[in-house]
Amino acid sequence: METAAHVNRDVPDSVRTGAGAAEAPAPGRGRARSRRVRWRRWAEIALLAGPGVVVFVTFVIVPVFLAGYYGFFEWTGYGIPTEFVGLRNYELILTDDAFLEALSHNGFILVMSLVLQGPLAIGIALLLNRRMRGRSLIRVLIFVPYVLSEVIVAIGFSLMLHPTGAVNDMLDRLGLSGVAADWLADPDIAIWSLMMILVWKYIGFAVILMLAGLQGIPDELREAAAIDGASYWQTQWHITLPLLGPTIRIWAFLSIIGSLQVFDLVFVIWGQYVADTAGTSTMATYMVANGRTSGEYGYGSAVAVVIFLISLVIALVYQRFVLRRDTEGALTEGVA
Amino acid sequence: MTGKYRSRTLGVAGTMAAALVLSACSEAPEASDYKEGDPHTLTVWTNYTGEAGLAWFDSVAQEFESSHDNVTVKAQHIQNEELDGKLQTALNSGDAPDIFLQRGGGKMRDMFEAKQLLDLTGSAVDSPELRDKLGDATYEALTVDGKLLAAPQLVQPGGIWYSKDLFTTAGITEVPTTVDELAAAIDKLKGAGITPIALGGKDAWPAAHWYYFFALRECSADTLEATNQSLDFADPCYEKAAKDVVDLAALEPFNEGFLNTSAQQGASSSAGLLANHKAAMELMGNWEPGVVKDLTPNKQPLPDLGWFPFPQVASGQGDANALMGGKGGFSCSASAPKKLCGEFLAMMNSEKNQESFYTAFGSIPLHVDAQDVVKNEYDKQMIEALNDATYVSDFLDTNYGQKVGTVLNQSVVELLTGATDPAGFVTAITEAADRN
Numbered sequence: 039m040e041t042a043a044h045v046n047r048d049v050p051d052s053v054r055t056g057a058g059a060a061e062a063p064a065p066g067r068g069r070a071r072s073r074r075v076r077w078r079r080w081a082e083i084a085l086l087a088g089p090g091v092v093v094f095v096t097f098v099i100v101p102v103f104l105a106g107y108y109g110f111f112e113w114t115g116y117g118i119p120t121e122f123v124g125l126r127n128y129e130l131i132l133t134d135d136a137f138l139e140a141l142s143h144n145g146f147i148l149v150m151s152l153v154l155q156g157p158l159a160i161g162i163a164l165l166l167n168r169r170m171r172g173r174s175l176i177r178v179l180i181f182v183p184y185v186l187s188e189v190i191v192a193i194g195f196s197l198m199l200h201p202t203g204a205v206n207d208m209l210d211r212l213g214l215s216g217v218a219a220d221w222l223a224d225p226d227i228a229i230w231s232l233m234m235i236l237v238w239k240y241i242g243f244a245v246i247l248m249l250a251g252l253q254g255i256p257d258e259l260r261e262a263a264a265i266d267g268a269s270y271w272q273t274q275w276h277i278t279l280p281l282l283g284p285t286i287r288i289w290a291f292l293s294i295i296g297s298l299q300v301f302d303l304v305f306v307i308w309g310q311y312v313a314d315t316a317g318t319s320t321m322a323t324y325m326v327a328n329g330r331t332s333g334e335y336g337y338g339s340a341v342a343v344v345i346f347l348i349s350l351v352i353a354l355v356y357q358r359f360v361l362r363r364d365t366e367g368a369l370t371e372g373v374a
Numbered sequence: 375m376t377g378k379y380r381s382r383t384l385g386v387a388g389t390m391a392a393a394l395v396l397s398a399c400s401e402a403p404e405a406s407d408y409k410e411g412d413p414h415t416l417t418v419w420t421n422y423t424g425e426a427g428l429a430w431f432d433s434v435a436q437e438f439e440s441s442h443d444n445v446t447v448k449a450q451h452i453q454n455e456e457l458d459g460k461l462q463t464a465l466n467s468g469d470a471p472d473i474f475l476q477r478g479g480g481k482m483r484d485m486f487e488a489k490q491l492l493d494l495t496g497s498a499v500d501s502p503e504l505r506d507k508l509g510d511a512t513y514e515a516l517t518v519d520g521k522l523l524a525a526p527q528l529v530q531p532g533g534i535w536y537s538k539d540l541f542t543t544a545g546i547t548e549v550p551t552t553v554d555e556l557a558a559a560i561d562k563l564k565g566a567g568i569t570p571i572a573l574g575g576k577d578a579w580p581a582a583h584w585y586y587f588f589a590l591r592e593c594s595a596d597t598l599e600a601t602n603q604s605l606d607f608a609d610p611c612y613e614k615a616a617k618d619v620v621d622l623a624a625l626e627p628f629n630e631g632f633l634n635t636s637a638q639q640g641a642s643s644s645a646g647l648l649a650n651h652k653a654a655m656e657l658m659g660n661w662e663p664g665v666v667k668d669l670t671p672n673k674q675p676l677p678d679l680g681w682f683p684f685p686q687v688a689s690g691q692g693d694a695n696a697l698m699g700g701k702g703g704f705s706c707s708a709s710a711p712k713k714l715c716g717e718f719l720a721m722m723n724s725e726k727n728q729e730s731f732y733t734a735f736g737s738i739p740l741h742v743d744a745q746d747v748v749k750n751e752y753d754k755q756m757i758e759a760l761n762d763a764t765y766v767s768d769f770l771d772t773n774y775g776q777k778v779g780t781v782l783n784q785s786v787v788e789l790l791t792g793a794t795d796p797a798g799f800v801t802a803i804t805e806a807a808d809r810n
Contacts, residue, residue: 114484114488114776115462115466115484116462116465116466116484116485116487116488116490117465117466117487117488117489117490118466118488130809196634197642200631200634200642201630201631201634202630202631202642203631220631222631222633222634223631223633223634223791225793307634308576308634309576309578309636310578311575311577311578311783311784311787312575312576312578312633312787314784314787314788315633315787315788315791315793316633327780327784328780330459331776331780332776332779332780332781333480333481333484333775333776333777333780334776334777
């Protein structure tokens with residue numbers, strides 16, 4: 039807030055917004071003036087935030103409540119829902135093997151994303167943080183997959199990984215036809231193919247985050263360690279990694295949220311029918327297949343609520359136990 | 375301070391949510407009080423996107439406008455896959471078009487139960503003369519509780535499409551009429567290094583077609599009809615049909631990677647494989663020639679494309695002449711003017727317009743007097759098969775409604791991959807039906 043006050047120094051008091059000081063009227067000001075100031079502040083908030091709030095409420099908050107409401111009905115989507123079924127939809131979801139499988143796939147993606155992407159991203163970031171030829175080019179190349187649309191990535195990989203596609207053809211020509219496989223339909227392999235695509239697509243984002251984190255570590259610390267005779271690896275282990283902690287924790291948080299929401303890639307590559315048998319279904323594809331495609335909008339809404347609750351619980355637990363140190367620092371400083 | 379803001383915004387959100395819920399729960403739309411001569415804009419939603427189709431519709435609309443004073447026809451042509459969702463929203467919001475494409479089956483029943491459809495009984499399209507020309511059976515399929523909920527427009531019989539050249543290359547001289555002959559043909563094709571059957575398993579319904587047609591041959595018409603109502607799959611013929619699918623898959627007749635092959639998109643789709651002579655057969659409805667035409671290298675119709683009815687199984691209870699195919703039509707929304715609606719639909723189905731419909735869409739005409747325009751050999755075969763048919767079923771997923779239909783389609787994919795067996799298959803669809 040201190041910075042905000044600095045920025046607003048030349049602006050009349052009445053225009054200052056956001057600064058805590060504006061809440062309590064300074065002694066000696068007239069009551070009318072303070073009322074006018076308050077009114078004006080509200081008008082400003084309404085004018086500036088109003089459109090955003092309306093859009094947010096209409097397209098995010100209201101649908102969330104509506105999903106909660108529809109989740110108690112059996113409803114085909116035509117007319118108004120009339121068949122109240124209480125918690126039956128939830129009972130069916132939580133006892134449906136297909137949903138539990140989808141949930142386990144999300145869990146697998148979540149864990150493997152952290153295990154595979156984390157170390158890999160840190161490694162690449164350390165590498166790219168050193169001076170070398172073509173560093174910027176490599177940075178860009180690593181980030182490119184992240185920029186591509188998921189649908190484009192999915193179509194590209196589904197063509198390449200198809201049993202008659204480029205990957206098997208290349209393996210064949212290299213004399214490795216024994217390695218060739220049905221990368222997409224074989225339930226033992228498909229989820230690993232998905233994992234590989236996810237890592238390829240999202241590693242760039244992780245690397246950029248880690249690089250930004252590395253920039254924030256003062257060189258003096260490393261120099262001091264070097265003077266004390268620390269080797270390169272000792273420096274990374276004892277200085278870089280601990281100081282990269284906040285970045286890693288934030289990245290892990292984003293990765294977890296992303297893993298719970300995986301949809302586009304699976305939907306485009308496997309479609310909603312084959313994902314189940316190939317073992318790549320996720321909670322979101324389950325929701326679409328059993329809500330929209332089956333015309334069971336009540337059931338689909340209940341699935342949406344379950345996904346929401348699972349994500350919420352995981353996010354809150356993570357915030358409470360892992361991110362607390364980082365966010366506390368940031369927030370308390372910001373609010374004070 | 376922030377706490378206060380939050381509670382207020384949430385209050386606003388709550389009020390708005392309540393308002394939306396209430397507005398969504400509006401009453402069923404009132405019937406129209408349109409009187410002849412009143413100005414009216416007749417809104418029509420179709421799934422026509424091709425040039426020829428749009429031109430056909432425009433000419434019908436013009437004909438209607440010129441014979442009805444003060445009436446304008448306003449059409450919206452929506453891409454096929456997007457139509458249903460859009461329509462559902464429009465119907466629920468009470469802002470539905472007067473006339474719209476109807477796919478029949480379970481979806482039509484849902485709309486009927488939500489009081490969103492107009493009863494067309496006694497309107498111009500329900501006239502005895504037109505019923506006679508278009509066939510009573512097609513009307514019956516669109517009638518629920520004695521109410522005519524849609525006017526028929528076309529029927530899309532399914533069967534096996536094949537490349538005559540590839541059959542000749544493999545030394546097959548006669549099209550298979552029994553499943554054993556089909557197996558022999560598959561053997562010959564494989565021997566000649568040709569993929570026997572193209573299958574777009576990714577979309578599930580093309581794979582499910584194989585089950586539907588086996589069920590059509592294994593089950594008697596009475597059993598199939600009874601199941602449409604009861605959703606009871608206890609009759610052993612349903613498990614036998616599942617076993618037929620498994621037996622067929624055991625011959626490995628399908629294109630490599632069929633599970634990740636789509637049905638209609640691009641040269642690597644199943645229709646594309648047929649169009650490029652990479653596979654010899656595909657089981658499809660009669661939209662196939664049109665789809666194949668777009669996927670041949672020169673975008674011209676496949677010259678050696680042939681059609682034969684689904685082969686008969688040994689000791690099946692179904693008639694070898696029973697046919698299966700999609701039936702399409704048009705419905706009117708509950709608040710549409712009945713007289714105008716009936717007249718418009720009747721005009722769509724006049725002899726002249728059914729003839730031009732064939733030219734525009736290549737879909738065989740329902741109207742018996744229009745059937746002489748048919749030129750293609752396979753279209754003539756299909757009309758013959760249709761006229762000889764002892765029973766015409768809609769596709770099973772349409773009959774059973776979306777919920778059971780989706781599980782059915784998915785379970786057929788599982789049958790093909792060996793993830794389930796015929797008994798497990800029947801259990802899965804029975805459980806889905808029991809959830810109703």
